[in-house]
Amino acid sequence: MKLKPQVLTDEDLVGACVARAEAGSSFVDSNLQAERREVTMYYQGKRPLPLREGGSKFVSQDVYESVEAIKAHITEAFAAGSNIVAFRPQGAADVPLAAQGTEYCEHVLFALNDGLEIINGVTHDSALNRVGIAKVYWDRSELTTGETFEAIPIEQAQQLIADPSVRLTAKPKIEQGQDGTTVVSGEFDRVEDTSQTRIEVVPPEEFIVAGRFKDLSRAPYLAHKTRRTLGELVDDGHDPEIVYSIQGAEDDLALDHEKLLREEDTVVTYLDDESADEAGRIVTVHESYIRIDKDGTGTQQLWKVIHVGRTLLDKQKVADHPFVTYAMLPEPHTFWGGNFAARTIQHANTKTTLTRAIIEQAVDATNPRWQVARGGVANPRELIDNRRGGIVNVRDVNTSVAPLPQTPINPFVLQTIGMVDQAREDTTGISRLSQGLDKKALSHQNSAGLVEQLTSNSQVRSKVMARHFAVQFLTKLYLKIYAIGIENDRDRILEIQGSFVEVSPQSWRRRTHVQVKMTLGYDERDQEAQELLTYDKYMKETGGRLYDETKQFHVLSQVLKTKGHKNVQDFLIDPATLQPPQPDPKAAAELAKLQKETEVLDREMVLKEQNAAHKVQVDTFEARLKEAMQAATIDLKVRDADRKDDETANRIDTAQAELELAIHQALNAPAENVKASAIISPNG
Template sequence: MATAYTKHVVFDQNGGTELFGSIIHGGLTHRNSVAKVYWDHEVVEIEETFKDLTEDEIDDLLADDTVVGAELDVDTETGLIGGKLYRSDDRSQVRILAIPMEELIVPPFIRCLRTSPLIAHRQEKSKDELIAEGFDKALVRKLSDGKDDELENDPERLNRLADIGGDTFISDPTDNQSGTRKHVVYETYARIDADGTGTKLWKIIHCGDVVLDREQVARHPFVSYAPLPTPHRFWGENFAARVIPTQNAKTVLIRSILDHAVVANNPRYGVVKGALTNPRELLDNRLGGLVNVTRQDGIFPLPQAPLNPFVFQTIGMLDDDKEDVTGVSRLSQGLNKDAISTQNSQGMVEQLISASMQRQKTMARAFAAQFLAPLFLEVYRLVVENEKRDRIIDIAGSWVPVTPSSWERQRDVVIDFRLGYGEREQRAQEYVQLGTMLAQDPSISHLFGPDKRYNLYKAIMETKGHRDVAQFLSDPKTTPPPQPDPQQQLAQQQIQHQMQLDDRKQALAEKKAEQANQLEQLRADMEARFKTLDFTIRTHDQERKAAETENRIEVSQVEMELAQAAEERAADENVKATAIISPNG
């Protein structure tokens, strides 16, 4: 989300494509180019008129936080209200400007802008512009009314504008007005000890000897790019400085070829004395003109030395030397028709073109490392520090609210390189092969779902240059599941009913078989129980009979014992009776 919003600030709010073109062109022509990245605090007051509104409608309007004032006029007859409304429109945002090199002042000995003790940005501004930017009117009025032509006569500016007539002085009609006359204003970033607490970075805005503003800052707002950097130097090199000697030598040789062609087409003639009736006819050299002679051999061309054949070889040698010095070959401008034939494969042609683009790749990597990464990081820092409102941006075809003030204060920047001939097609083909491989592997089918497929197809389309993926594919996360076809749905329902009927038949057959098994098991259990009970009854009957036999024996024994006891008792009674009858006995 942070990356998408930073890209939105760079490309949508500041025209990143045109900005990058200016920076790259400036670096190639001036050995270095610089962009200024800063937070522009801009609040515009907008006046709106309204009429015939009720009190409730007026209350709704005034409840808006952007309303800073109003002038109301009540109609006494209708009771409706009209008037003016003043809104405060906050248009503050990050600004990125490509600075002409004549406006930048740096010490010549610095290695890079980050460690420079002094950086100054000078611009032409009028008093009205300074007051509109919020500077103190009393300080602005102290500026001299004289015209400042320091930048107007700068040699680098005159050279940059020479091909469009910029070196011709044209008076500006607004220079006669004090408020619109241009003054050179310096925005200087210097490491100084301004308050006796140590060396710190200060931002000082001044014009002449008038200091308009000063404040302590944490960093300067400049980012630079050198296409051909030189170690330990801020200023790089350019191709012109490398090929000027070669071009001078080539100019001399080409001039000699042209002079020889002119002499060959317009040779000098020898004339025999008295052979011409009118010498002016030969001097005029008109196309189809007549020359009257008195004798046939009266005019003859003077011999001309032939052109040295080593001139063309020398030009070819200079071209080869130029390619060796600059690293830019003919292949970087397009393939020669002789380079493509049936004997050369596609891989060989791609290798030739890739080899010719090494210098461009080197400059592109320098652009990414020197300029893009610091630029995006500075833009990110500025929005985190100053963007207090919530923003809504388009991310992957959906409007998403973002709150930059809640993001982290520090982040790294990673640049993804896609350079060279056919690399986009090669990368897209790799994605296609990857998708085919993943789709054919059933063991990871659960890992390669619709969302993963969508991300893969999106990467393929974006690699091929189709940015608006939402026109062709919908994100599965925001898309409801597809509705089935009615006929297919009816067929599926019939299949489901048939499957349910088959399931019921199978369940019924299984239930019948289970009941039969249960009945058979019950029958077997009953038979086993009957046999067990029969055996138990017989066993009990035998035990009963044995017990009855034992009881009879025991009863007989008891009866015998009782009888014997009775007999013994009777005998005892007889003895007692005898004793009673015969007491003397």
């Protein structure tokens, strides 16, 4: 037969929560409660008990010392608020918003809540009870102050009443003033909204988990059970008729063994909680978070169910549960980690036994037992009383009384105690050197660097535990604080890097990425700061254009933040906010004078260049003219020579022609002209 999802009634929902709560409580009672009680008693120094009546009651504090040492290491690493956990920007434009989110979460943890006590409490519970639990939720609260107003104008009264923070407690009284105007008198409460994100450390006996799971986000059932009065439930907004219908004791936390063990030194009995009225009656309230298909849709959803026994007070769907946990010794594939303190119980037992033996041996040596011969003491009471200056009557001074022989202390006892201490250091990872208790390592013969290196090496395991705290607890805590702020918180003004900035959580985007810095402890921060200072010095000497004022400002700002100084603006000025430097008047005058001299020199240089260019032009022209004249002279001489040659040739031709003419005339001339012997040439 195929089953279909069904809609569950409120009774079915509460019944499922009660069944899961009983299953989770049974698991704790059968598997963890005895271990927690034993560890707590060893931590308080109440175990181991004396082996015999009258024996030494010394108890080694190995469990207490180990727990307090690891608490100090982890608390010191995170309680300073040095931004070890920060939101990772999801782009260049997201850098300022990521910084705002980080500062907001740190403000909520360390300013609005006692962050130091929260870290210390969660670490303490994790060391003694495997897991430390904190609860993060939005606490709606108001601060009411009663005030009165008398004989004020009606307009002013209307403005006062219009204020949303004002609540009238009685009907105002309207009267006529002495001047005939209408005045109003009355009483009112001024209500200030003090709601905030609240973070509380949950005692281990008040936290219930049920089902098989590895990650708390996938747990099928979680619950926080607390003791509340019926009046407090009504103040929380629950229906008074339902609240006062709760019958029976319904207070299973009143006789919880872990709670009674913690409070037995300060609380007489649970009867201290008896109340004279019904409003003060205490009941155990379960705030359950169960994954269940209540609506019959076929998919499980997370429901928040508040109930006392099987009486339902409230139910609603939620997106997430409010719990954050930390396991100091996490083990793969399981939610419950190892018990840190339980691992030191064997060392406490061994050291207690050996130390008691030494103490009892010293006591027996100081006040030994005596062996008495039969009848050797006249009155045995005189020997038993052991009074100062008392007299003991003996029959024979030499043989009547003698000290009872005792076995001497084993010479290897002290060496064994040292071996136990070393074994405890190996088990917990907390050495005497890391606590500053090793005189050999802190000798003046060792340099500060060597001591720091030895100390750092001895803290490796405690640093790993601190990193587990950052990853398991702080990252999830910051994400829950951030999500609650987006949903509920109002605008706030926070100091970010020395400047006051108004942040609006309700306008932020959802975030899922948180990064953890690996510098834990002051020694690593000092080392990182020194590396940055060395880089700054190197870049100033060799960086040139690659290292300007802006980059130097970022480097020095990071140094201050690493050292824990968030008010960077108190030490450095952002170069982006600086005005351009104004010139010195004297330097400006000298610069102007130099500029004028430079201009004169430039003009002289230009004039010289022009003169030189003109001279070059003149020289070039003269050279060309000279060449032209030389060419003309040569041409003239050539032409004169040609002329002379032509004249010579002409004379020769003329003479030849005259000769030919004379011969012709002579041959052809009449007889009368025989006397003419030649022709006179016109050329002479």
